[in-house]
Structure formats: C-alpha cells, structure tokens
Amino acid sequence: MMNAIVVRAFGGPEVLSFEAVPERLPGPGEVLVANRAIGVNFIDTYLREGIYKSAPPPFVLGNEGAGEIEAVGEGVGDFAPGDRVVYTSNLGAYAERTVVPAKNVLKLPGAIGFEDAAGSLLKGLTAEYLLHRTFKVGPEHTILIQAAAGGVGLLLTQWAKHLGATVIGTAGSPEKVALVRANGADHVIDYTRENFVERVREFTDGKGVDVVYDGVGKATFPASLDTLRPLGLFVSYGNASGVIEAFDILLLSQKGSLYVTRPTLGVYTNHREILLEQGDNLFGAIESGIVNVAVNARYELKDAADAHRALEGRKTTGATILLP
Structure with a gap:
C-alpha cells in the first residue's frame, strides 16, 4: 500500500481524499517512479471538478512528477532503476509512487533537481509549444x-x-x-x-x-x-x-x-520525438538561465486540498509542488 490523493466524486478541493491505495508493478512499456516532488497545475483542478473527464471517479489525481525509477516493465530499454526522471501527461501523480508509460518519461539532467523539474515540466513544455510551435515568436x-x-x-x-x-x-x-x-x-x-x-x-x-x-x-x-x-x-x-x-x-x-x-500539451507529448525535442529545449533553457523556475509554494501531499484552494484563489505565483 502507498499514500495517494484520491478523487471519489467530482467537486471542489474538499473531495480530495488522502488515503492508502494498492500499489502495482509496471507492465509492458511502463516504469515505476518513486516520486520526490509532484507538480500542481490548473489541469488538476479541471479533472477534479469534472470539466475534463479523463477518468471516472475514483482515481488518483495529478499529471506531473519527478523522482527515481524503482522498476521497469517488459520491453523498456531506455530506462533503468535508479534513473532520475520527470514525467507529465499521466494521471496518478499525486502519490508516493506512480506507474508511468515510458513514452511519457524524460531523463533529468544532473543540474536540475526534483523540485524544479516537477514545478516546470508541464508548464515549461506548455511554454515551449506556445512560443515555438503554436506561434513562432521572434x-x-x-x-x-x-x-x-x-x-x-x-x-x-x-x-x-x-x-x-x-x-x-x-x-x-x-x-x-x-x-x-x-x-x-x-x-x-x-x-x-x-x-x-x-x-x-x-x-x-x-x-x-x-x-x-x-x-x-x-x-x-x-x-x-x-x-x-x-x-x-x-x-x-x-x-x-x-x-x-x-x-x-x-x-x-x-x-x-x-x-x-x-491547443493542448497532450497532442504534442503523444509523439515521442516531439516530446524529446521539447524536453531538450526546456532543459537547455533552464540550464542556461534563459528561464528561471520559481517554485514558490510547497505543500505536503496530504495537504493537496490546500494547494488547490491557493491556486484557484489566485494566491500563488510561479510553481506549486507537493512533497510526498
């Protein structure tokens, strides 16, 4: 068993339930990530409210996390236990561990820590496609x-x-x-x-x-x-x-x-070659100082409802993360 944030009915932050849920091992093409930091994003509130219906309740919320790979499933050759990684576009991140399709995972450069990674991947990839693909800004x-x-x-x-x-x-x-x-x-x-x-x-x-x-x-x-x-x-x-x-x-x-x-990020990240290119662009921008990741709010995983209240109340700036 592991701790996670479960949505058992669509609604406000009060529907977020901190509870123990069963763990599972990665299947073919999947990896198991021990989350060290978890990103909080507006898409999480849309899923919680049922505006976006990616899954019927009950489900574990969250779309973005960073940590270490604990196990790999059959057919996964690009990752190994111990790899430092970050992922997005995968429901279930509000948990101590998350099984993720390997195609949604990126290896972390050594200079980027887990908190910055979890606070920047979904937002940073969004900024990347908006500025470089949706409209090429110059x-x-x-x-x-x-x-x-x-x-x-x-x-x-x-x-x-x-x-x-x-x-x-x-x-x-x-x-x-x-x-x-x-x-x-x-x-x-x-x-x-x-x-x-x-x-x-x-x-x-x-x-x-x-x-x-x-x-x-x-x-x-x-x-x-x-x-x-x-x-x-x-x-x-x-x-x-x-x-x-x-x-x-x-x-x-x-x-x-x-x-x-x-536009929506999932259309881009559904193509592995584009995701890898976007990741390289984002990590390069962070490492070179073109963009500074501002993780301005940290909450314990059990306090995810408070993080949502702050986000929806326009009380946050920069990135908000959960720490399992």
Missing part, C-alpha cells in the same frame, strides 16, 4: 500574456524576452505586477485597476498585438480579442476562470479576421 512580434505572474506566465515572459519579442503582461495585484516586470516584461498591466484592452492599445500605438496567450478563459474573453491586430492570433490554452462559452464565429471577422486556436 523579435518582430509584440505579444500579450494574460496572468503573466502564474506558473506558465512567468516562463512565457522570460522565454519570449529571450526570443526578442516585446512582451506585455497582465497581473492581478501590485506585487504580481512587480514580479512580472522583474521577469523581463516590457509593460505590465494590473487588470484589477486598469482596462487591459485600452492599455494594450496605448502600448502598441493603437495597432494591437500579434498574439495573445490566454490561460484565464471566461473572465478575459472576448476582451482578449480586442487587443489583437487584424489577422492576429488568440491562443486559448487554459480555463482558470471558467470555460469560454460557445460564441458566434462572425465575431472573428468583425474584429479583424482573427485566428483562434485551442
């Missing part, structure tokens, strides 16, 4: 990052500045505004005090931005569309404030023949 671009003080937001801000872009970020308090500015943003908007559409138009001389990265969802839509230049791209990659409701597609033509996409 020096000629001006971009808007909604909720730039969050885990993905801070990585996007730092990485986009390294790529030479002009970065505009939004944040929800003076302290978060200062944090985003310290991480390299050219302009930062406190959306609790300022109209972010008007401020973006001021910063861009009325032209608008090339792309807006929006992980907030319902609360910033459709206003995010009004920050875009004609033919600009709206990238919706999260639902922190709720899911965007169905809308009239003619809105896009009325606001400048805009483009909209709703």
Whole structure:
C-alpha cells in the first residue's frame, strides 16, 4: 500500500481524499517512479471538478512528477532503476509512487533537481509549444500574456524576452505586477485597476498585438480579442476562470479576421520525438538561465486540498509542488 490523493466524486478541493491505495508493478512499456516532488497545475483542478473527464471517479489525481525509477516493465530499454526522471501527461501523480508509460518519461539532467523539474515540466513544455510551435515568436512580434505572474506566465515572459519579442503582461495585484516586470516584461498591466484592452492599445500605438496567450478563459474573453491586430492570433490554452462559452464565429471577422486556436500539451507529448525535442529545449533553457523556475509554494501531499484552494484563489505565483 502507498499514500495517494484520491478523487471519489467530482467537486471542489474538499473531495480530495488522502488515503492508502494498492500499489502495482509496471507492465509492458511502463516504469515505476518513486516520486520526490509532484507538480500542481490548473489541469488538476479541471479533472477534479469534472470539466475534463479523463477518468471516472475514483482515481488518483495529478499529471506531473519527478523522482527515481524503482522498476521497469517488459520491453523498456531506455530506462533503468535508479534513473532520475520527470514525467507529465499521466494521471496518478499525486502519490508516493506512480506507474508511468515510458513514452511519457524524460531523463533529468544532473543540474536540475526534483523540485524544479516537477514545478516546470508541464508548464515549461506548455511554454515551449506556445512560443515555438503554436506561434513562432521572434523579435518582430509584440505579444500579450494574460496572468503573466502564474506558473506558465512567468516562463512565457522570460522565454519570449529571450526570443526578442516585446512582451506585455497582465497581473492581478501590485506585487504580481512587480514580479512580472522583474521577469523581463516590457509593460505590465494590473487588470484589477486598469482596462487591459485600452492599455494594450496605448502600448502598441493603437495597432494591437500579434498574439495573445490566454490561460484565464471566461473572465478575459472576448476582451482578449480586442487587443489583437487584424489577422492576429488568440491562443486559448487554459480555463482558470471558467470555460469560454460557445460564441458566434462572425465575431472573428468583425474584429479583424482573427485566428483562434485551442491547443493542448497532450497532442504534442503523444509523439515521442516531439516530446524529446521539447524536453531538450526546456532543459537547455533552464540550464542556461534563459528561464528561471520559481517554485514558490510547497505543500505536503496530504495537504493537496490546500494547494488547490491557493491556486484557484489566485494566491500563488510561479510553481506549486507537493512533497510526498
């Protein structure tokens, strides 16, 4: 038996149950990872609430962890017991041990510790595909990052500045505004005090931005569309404030023949060769100092509900992890 966080019914943080569950050995193509640190992400709250229905209750929550391999299943040749690894896109991470498909696992460079790895892989791979694949950002671009003080937001801000872009970020308090500015943003908007559409138009001389990265969802839509230049791209990659409701597609033509996409990390990580490439890009960015992983909150595994309350209450910045 091992300790884990189990969801027995969809709902709020109160449905997270810390309990003993049976362990299992890895099957063909799988590895068993002893978790040393576990990432907490907004997708975990969507799964807990049932917004995303990857599995019916009961299930062990969590999508990201880092630790050491304890055992490998049949046919696994790339990993061995004792390897330091990190994984994502695998339900069941909120536990002392997790069985993971080997195709979802990456070896950790020696310079990156378990806490930084667990706090950065899902968010960092998200930032990687958003900046390099969904829209290839370069020096000629001006971009808007909604909720730039969050885990993905801070990585996007730092990485986009390294790529030479002009970065505009939004944040929800003076302290978060200062944090985003310290991480390299050219302009930062406190959306609790300022109209972010008007401020973006001021910063861009009325032209608008090339792309807006929006992980907030319902609360910033459709206003995010009004920050875009004609033919600009709206990238919706999260639902922190709720899911965007169905809308009239003619809105896009009325606001400048805009483009909209709703990418998800799982599409990229489902292809091993792309995951390896993304991992190399992310680990290289961390090791070279292009991005700094900010693990700003640590909770014991048993206190996962408190971590969710803090995340959903917008009380966190950077990454939050659980320690088993």
